[in-house]
Amino acid sequence: MQYISRLVLTLLMLVLSSSLFASPDPARLQLASVNAMIVDLKTDELLYQKNPDAVVPIASVSKLMTALVTLDAHLPMNERIPIEVRDSVHMQNVISRIRIGSELPREDVLHLALMASENRAATALAHAYPGGYFAFVRAMNEKAQALGMTSTRFVEPTGLSHFNVSTARDLVRLIRAAREYPAVRQMTTSSKMDARFQRPRYILAFYNTNRLVNRDNWNILLSKTGYIDEAGRCLVMLSRIGNRDVAMVFLDSFGKRSHIGDAGRVRRWLETGVGGEVPRSAARYEREKNRAGRSATLLADKSR
Template sequence: MFSFHRIERAARQPLLALSLAAASLFAQAAPPSSATGAGTAAGPRLPALNARHVLVLEDGSGRVVLAKDADAVVPIASLTKLMTAMVVLDAKLDPLEKLTIERDDVDTLKHSASRLRVGAEMSRLDALKLALMASENRAAAALARTFPGGSAAFALAMQAKIRSLGLSRTTLADPTGLSPANLSTATEVAKITAAAARYPEIVRITSDKTTKVPISGRPRELHNTNRLVGAKGWDIQLSKTGYTEEAGRCLTMRMESRGRGFTVVMLDADGSAQRLRDALRIRQSLTNLPL
């Protein structure tokens, strides 16, 4: 039993000031790192990154801009919820159908905090918003439980989705990402992110900074767990964060830099501040990337 497993707790902290911190970070010459890709004698230097597994792709060409141990199989925590959302949306269920949080939806593995009490009601669409934007584990569990045929049928549909995307190194044991058996690689998370980007609902939900959803008839404000969404200088078009002790701080997002689209995957950073610094360093590298 781990008392400090509170999924996405740090994501609710205020966004670190970007101006002076970013200037300081970018002024520093990056020391050598194990990352490979963008840096050449004539091009931008590779940033030193805290995350242990990183992949940056140019979306149009599929070119690898930066990679750091991108094929290691590791836990991916709540990045799993992108797959959960795709499986639910593939089933073309009524988005306005009311779902009720039940005791079976409560996290008994990590005992993560939740704003959804047992008995809380919301639409399926709002459950998707809670799962994707606020990374609500009970919402994700309810989406799987209310899948046609129940959780067992959802699990089969999840495995079919993994196969359809050609993910040979991805294993997903639950819809929330709480299980350390939810495994993938930075390379395959980039494929998951590309697939999720083909769903307008996922793009809209995960690129919003804030929204309001009615829970049991009362409006509740949600904030995106990726505090870079909506921040000055960032154009993020899809995003999902994740955290468990086993996975570390994780982030996958699609963003634009100088009119070009990029997919950025970072797995197993040491903390939310380190994850933010990594994102800043990657963005700076992309602005220096030759056209």
């Protein structure tokens, strides 16, 4: 009798442990983002995907590649560089609190580009690159190819252009590469920075565009948001959830907070197996996007 009791207890423990470490059912996860991919980077396990190979605009997520190209150049990070935008057609009439011509250490310029998604900062990094702005953009595309991001293309360093495109699958590769850069991890997850400019002297406070970095119940290792009309709300993030290092890519999400909501749904799904419901407006947006995509495909087929 005692042997049978021990056997039942052992079997029960095995069932419980397997349920704790098993991946939850992807069918139970609903997301507001049109394109998404979730991967456990510790095990390389694909946890969830939704239109992972659709080539779409990625907005300011582009700045992660801007950071990698800047850091790969091994330029002096304490060198003060001027804020310049002259060679970028996409920066014409773009509003910013940063004054053209003012100077800031390269490290701080990179910090602003990543944390606060400052477009003038990202453009200044390109202008201060060996060979200049256009050499920088070429280096972005070369880096993408080197990382195996075969569906990715950049035409400028900020993400303001809808011709900066990628896929959810490619952006998981970018997260995997970016996590190897300590500066990127630190800058993308910091909450605030006081930038001290010279020529002229002034101080401005900047904040992280991802509100989740300020929440104690999140352990975020890397983060970047993005938005333009053509891209919708975008978020790429690496977060430790339980014993997993989870790479999350959310592209083309409708509504100001829906990409943040998707991150919460993924965490709840990983922790409990339940993903929650998306707002009706987001679901309607996705249906309209899918319908528009099918119509465009039909038109393309007829034109061949």
